[in-house]
Amino acid sequence: MNTLIAVIVIFGLLVFIHEWGHLIFAKRAGILCREFAIGFGPKIFSFKRNETVYTIRLLPLGGFVRMAGEDPEMVQIKPGYEIGLFFNDSGKVNCMIINNKSKHPGCKVMQVEKIDMEHDLFVQGYVDDSEELITYQIDEKAEFVHDELATQIAPYDRQFSSKTVGQRAVAIFAGPMMNFVLAVVILMAYALIAGMPVDEALVGDLTDDGVALEAGLESGDRVLSIDGENVTTWEDMTSIIQDQPNENLQFEIERGSDQFEVNIVPQERIGAEDEVEGVVGIYPPTEKSIGGAIAFGFTQTYEYTMLIVEALGMLVTGQFSLDHLSGPVGIYNYTGEVAAMGILVLFQWAAILSVNLGIINLLPLPALDGGRLIFIGLEAIRGKPIDPQKEGIVHFVGFALLMLLMLAVTWNDINKFFL
Incomplete structure (x- = not known):
């Protein structure tokens, strides 16, 4: 039970800080962040605050921040659709009902002729079987409701792709960066509690x-x-x-x-x-001293970083075999052993894992933050973005390969610890 609690606390903290880095710097750039999630799969718990839905999901295998414009919208309103409209006090559309209009009495029904929810923000069509073509302005924070699920629209200036290369790079890099910052803070706390050699x-x-x-x-x-x-x-x-x-x-x-x-x-x-x-x-x-603890936090984080980078280099050159890698099962087992050694050793282990998460995410591999930074760098060199569909395919293939590697490492852990 102690192992499970330690794993939940440590991994929850590492993933939270990583995704929080993405969230904060994306919001600072003006990007609409639709969801901040810990875990994958079905939602267990959620609440909405300041445009963002915060969720905890069933499978504790990471997390994500869903930024507007990274993926195509799940619902598109096309000419000929009948939608229900609600208006705010200034007369702008602030809610569009895509289906189940009968559940929303009082909405004004429009047959859409033309709609733009990204640039000019308007909807044009025929209301109540009238032959008169009417145009309404759409509020920049309007929502559309499909199957009773409300989603805020994303004008182009709130989308990820509308931001400068620098803003997007910072939003992506911020996740791994926050893992290094967390390691420094954990090691500073360790030094203040245990003292420095x-x-x-x-x-x-x-x-x-x-x-x-x-x-x-x-x-x-x-x-x-x-x-x-x-x-x-x-x-x-x-x-x-x-x-x-x-x-x-x-x-x-x-x-x-x-x-x-x-x-x-x-x-x-x-x-x-x-x-x-x-x-x-x-x-x-x-x-024990504050100045010494700060110095210890930075120097020890640097040393952990160099050790992990060296190990990755040995893996690439073949000096280090895949048998030495550990996945979730192995890390769970090691965390239990470390937890039994005391809270101070657990502090050091959490800092190592945080540095490791930061480095792994910066590897130039598709589906990781490092891979996304590579595409942003190529855009900066070319002067124009890579075709989003081609980039999406590369990330999809990379994610599939990472999942295969995860399965292989997990099977290796099971053989190592249980068979």
């Missing part, structure tokens, strides 16, 4: 089963030398300890105004590269 030869916390505690070391002790070799930094001290497992080492310790010597034999453990190294059971000293 200090590169000094000081004893921080001690493990309950370590040889340093048995030898009488205490938190705050300063290590002056080991076997006669002076040490001033944490790296100096740990490198000597790691290089000499099972060796009797003489530590010169400073505690307050006292100095004394103590012998410690580092224990063996298997290091990151499967090499034997020595440990004595101490943690690095830490400090």
Whole structure:
């Protein structure tokens, strides 16, 4: 249950922040955002605020912001249609009933001759079987209702395609960018709570089963030398300890105004590269400061970014196999393991996932934000947009291939963890 809660909270936050980035910068550009969704599939919960419908959907596999003009309108009003009209106080049409007009008594029925809901915003036709051709102006925020579902019209200046290359690029890039911002904020919070490592030869916390505690070391002790070799930094001290497992080492310790010597034999453990190294059971000293936390947030996010980019490079060059990739099942399993290690480790894991989501979305692949940025870049170079139908086909094929990859990775996770 703890794993499920951790996964819902972390993934919900990552997806929310990503899509919120798209939403905020699209709205700043004047784009009509029809829907802000967390998840895919059938709606579980929804409400409308400031032109946008906010929804939570059944399948928690991501999210989306549906911007006007990205897809063709589901309903088009053509000449010959009979529609019901309602008007606002200024006499402009503010609601058009496409069907089920009997459920909306009081509407004025018009047989449409001509309509423009993008540029000139008018509807022209015959009202109540009259032979007189009448023209009404349409309000820029008018809605049309089809099957009792109301949808706001999207004049061309509110559509995604009407905006400049820069505005569209920023709206797309804002999603991944917000994932990096979130990682920085999470790591800043981590540093303020746990403190930041200090590169000094000081004893921080001690493990309950370590040889340093048995030898009488205490938190705050300063290590002056080991076997006669002076040490001033944490790296100096740990490198000597790691290089000499099972060796009797003489530590010169400073505690307050006292100095004394103590012998410690580092224990063996298997290091990151499967090499034997020595440990004595101490943690690095830490400090807490706002300035340090800000610096830690940015530097650690940069380091995570470089590690993930390096891993992707190894994947492309074949040094890293697909068997090492994990999908939703694998991430769920790892999140459970991390959650068991405590909230601070979970903070770091959430930051890594956020950076990973940002980088993956920036890959120049169809259906991802990076792929869409490529098309916008090509438009900037060519001076005209790519054919929307051709771009749509590329994104559709790319999305299908991504789904196949997701299925393959998920099957790999199932074999790895459950079979």
